[in-house]
Amino acid sequence: MSGATLIEVRELVNRFGAQIVHQGLNLDLYRGEVLGVVGVSGSGKSVLLRSILGLRRANAGSVRVFGEELLALPPERRSQLERRCGVLYQRGALFSSLSLIENIALPLIEHAGLDRASAERLALVKLALVGLPREAGTQYPNAVSGGMIKRAALARALALEPEILFLDEPTAGLDPIAAAAFDQLILTLRDALGLSVLLVTHDLDTLYCICDRVAVLAQQRVLVADRLEVVAATDHPWIAEYFHGPRGRAAAQAAQRAPGRA
Amino acid sequence: MSALLAERAPSLRTKLSVMSTAPYITAQEASRTDAPTGLRIGGDWTLAHYARLQSQVLDLRGQLSAAATIDLQALGALDTAGAALLVELLGQQRLAELAATTPGLASERRALLQTVGAALLDSGEPLPPRRVATWRELFGHIGQTLEQLYQQCLALLGFIGLCLTAMLKILPRPARWRLTSLVYHLEQCGLNAVPIVALLTFLVGAVVAFLGATILADFGASIYTVDLVAFSFLREFGVLLTAILIAGRTASAFTAQLGSMKTNEEIDALRTLGLDPLELLVLPRVFALLIALPLLSFIAMLSGILGGAVVCALSLDIPPAMFLALLQENIALKHFLVGIGKAPLFAFLIAVIGCLEGFKVSDSAQSVGERTTSSVVQSIFVVIVLDALAALFLMEMGW
Numbered sequence: 001m002s003g004a005t006l007i008e009v010r011e012l013v014n015r016f017g018a019q020i021v022h023q024g025l026n027l028d029l030y031r032g033e034v035l036g037v038v039g040v041s042g043s044g045k046s047v048l049l050r051s052i053l054g055l056r057r058a059n060a061g062s063v064r065v066f067g068e069e070l071l072a073l074p075p076e077r078r079s080q081l082e083r084r085c086g087v088l089y090q091r092g093a094l095f096s097s098l099s100l101i102e103n104i105a106l107p108l109i110e111h112a113g114l115d116r117a118s119a120e121r122l123a124l125v126k127l128a129l130v131g132l133p134r135e136a137g138t139q140y141p142n143a144v145s146g147g148m149i150k151r152a153a154l155a156r157a158l159a160l161e162p163e164i165l166f167l168d169e170p171t172a173g174l175d176p177i178a179a180a181a182f183d184q185l186i187l188t189l190r191d192a193l194g195l196s197v198l199l200v201t202h203d204l205d206t207l208y209c210i211c212d213r214v215a216v217l218a219q220q221r222v223l224v225a226d227r228l229e230v231v232a233a234t235d236h237p238w239i240a241e242y243f244h245g246p247r248g249r250a251a252a253q254a255a256q257r258a259p260g261r262a
Numbered sequence: 263m264s265a266l267l268a269e270r271a272p273s274l275r276t277k278l279s280v281m282s283t284a285p286y287i288t289a290q291e292a293s294r295t296d297a298p299t300g301l302r303i304g305g306d307w308t309l310a311h312y313a314r315l316q317s318q319v320l321d322l323r324g325q326l327s328a329a330a331t332i333d334l335q336a337l338g339a340l341d342t343a344g345a346a347l348l349v350e351l352l353g354q355q356r357l358a359e360l361a362a363t364t365p366g367l368a369s370e371r372r373a374l375l376q377t378v379g380a381a382l383l384d385s386g387e388p389l390p391p392r393r394v395a396t397w398r399e400l401f402g403h404i405g406q407t408l409e410q411l412y413q414q415c416l417a418l419l420g421f422i423g424l425c426l427t428a429m430l431k432i433l434p435r436p437a438r439w440r441l442t443s444l445v446y447h448l449e450q451c452g453l454n455a456v457p458i459v460a461l462l463t464f465l466v467g468a469v470v471a472f473l474g475a476t477i478l479a480d481f482g483a484s485i486y487t488v489d490l491v492a493f494s495f496l497r498e499f500g501v502l503l504t505a506i507l508i509a510g511r512t513a514s515a516f517t518a519q520l521g522s523m524k525t526n527e528e529i530d531a532l533r534t535l536g537l538d539p540l541e542l543l544v545l546p547r548v549f550a551l552l553i554a555l556p557l558l559s560f561i562a563m564l565s566g567i568l569g570g571a572v573v574c575a576l577s578l579d580i581p582p583a584m585f586l587a588l589l590q591e592n593i594a595l596k597h598f599l600v601g602i603g604k605a606p607l608f609a610f611l612i613a614v615i616g617c618l619e620g621f622k623v624s625d626s627a628q629s630v631g632e633r634t635t636s637s638v639v640q641s642i643f644v645v646i647v648l649d650a651l652a653a654l655f656l657m658e659m660g661w
């Protein structure tokens with residue numbers, strides 16, 4: 001799977017005071033692939049995500065999204081590029097003063113130029129697409145469960161039909177059935193819409209089921225980014241423990257048994 | 263959700279690479295020709311063309327006969343928005359049949375159409391919005407507001423009781439005093455507020471002296487400006503201005519602090535750790551304000567009188583020494599005691615209202631804002647009403 005490079009991170013350096021999070025980090029995301037980013041807690045996965053999205057100015061190095069440095073662009077151009085990225089934050093980050101439908105309709109009204117009625121109509125479609133019932137749309141984020149928030153947040157991330165989808169721990173906090181359905185949903189959407197997905201996760205099942213490539217973040221850089229088999233075979237103590245520990249083995253076996261996965 | 267588990271065609275991998283090289287969003291017009299016997303659907307059915315396509319879909323939907331032939335061959339780009347429109351136009355069943363029979367349709371397109379179709383089928387028809395008569399809504403609102411007011415008063419009284427009992431319980435046990443927290447809050451709401459309190463009361467003192475000078479000069483009694491400034495600041499303005507400032511500055515801070523802790527489930531965490539949020543969070547704040555507000559009021563009184571003295575010296579030719587002498591001669595100690603005696607009461611109420619409103623925050627950003635507003639409004643209201651009542655009472659008593 002080698003398409004055009006959508007995201008290009010080169011020699012990224014991120015520091016918080018004396019603490020070095022990234023040192024010379026390189027990462028690519030190709031069109032149409034699902035790239036999983038794994039790493040020890042505190043290895044800077046979220047910081048990497050924030051650097052790519054332009055929410056944090058890196059101390060050094062370059063981050064190119066669609067071939068352009070987000071932070072160097074004039075605001076108008078940057079906003080255009082940002083509309084081509086959908087982000088699902090770890091805790092959903094739904095606007096708590098808007099109902100689920102209004103949350104999804106907001107980017108449609110602001111950016112796609114739809115009137116409120118059409119936007120909410122389309123928002124209902126997105127809501128249905130992520131498997132939420134219509135009645136849930138009028139609820140407010142503080143009244144629904146964590147799983148529903150995740151799905152609604154995914155619907156919002158998909159609202160503008162993005163080309164790149166960023167998922168920060170998409171299946172964390174979901175029950176296994178919902179998590180499996182979520183994985184499948186992402187695959188379906190990827191295939192149908194030609195999405196490229198960058199997902200940060202700790203969920204081994206997700207890695208085995210939907211990721212085309214896996215990047216391992218450790219020692220302040222990307223140790224290896226390749227197909228799962230190659231990564232799992234890499235000789236590194238943390239990687240070995242991660243993929244060949246009890247959970248890793250279970251996930252690998254489950255993936256082998258599962259139909260539909262080549 | 264199970265409907266979303268669309269089967270993946272074996273040829274998918276190769277198809278994807280073809281698709282990924284094609285331009286994603288082209289400016290090509292969405293075109294459709296309406297023929298009596300059928301529809302030809304083509305072009306880019308994407309979000310960018312949604313508004314225009316939607317009006318056409320709404321026009322056509324009713325006219326479409328069951329026998330009409332639909333041609334999807336020329337379909338360009340397609341996203342979920344476009345797929346949803348197709349479902350709306352053709353109906354889920356018909357679209358599914360079409361998707362299965364159209365030869366040129368890529369498998370991922372088919373999957374998208376099926377996914378969107380199935381998702382829309384699952385969710386059913388929209389619920390009709392409920393209509394309520396305006397007058398009923400009006401009376402409903404009035405009732406709700408009154409009920410809320412009653413509940414709020416009840417909750418405040420209950421919370422005051424809780425705080426008082428907790429304070430009494432903790433006073434004889436110095437081991438359970440949260441000294442670090444107390445000192446921190448003393449700094450935040452006491453020390454850090456000194457400059458603003460001193461400056462504002464100085465200015466108000468000057469203004470009162472000017473007013474007094476202007477009016478009393480007509481009676482040739484400008485010397486009484488000294489009494490006016492001293493009386494008003496010792497009895498009323500010193501403590502009242504400080505209390506209002508602190509209500510705006512500290513009650514809001516308390517509400518926002520406790521509110522965001524509540525949102526973050528920190529208060530629940532304290533409870534489940536077997537700790538009393540009242541003892542840990544509320545009492546240090548209440549004690550801090552109980553100490554800080556009287557001190558700040560004292561500063562306010564001095565600063566206000568100083569402002570008056572400066573105006574007297576500059577525009578009334580009353581030198582500071584004479585000002586002090588008049589002060590000593592005419593103003594009894596009881597006026598100071600009356601003023602400063604109100605400070606602890608105001609402090610307690612401001613702190614309690616700020617904390618209670620913080621606990622009332624539910625987990626939305628809007629609620630934090632509402633509760634903060636409410637805490638400032640309530641505490642200022644309570645302070646002014648109590649001050650007015652106290653003034654009446656004390657005047658009648660001749661104190």
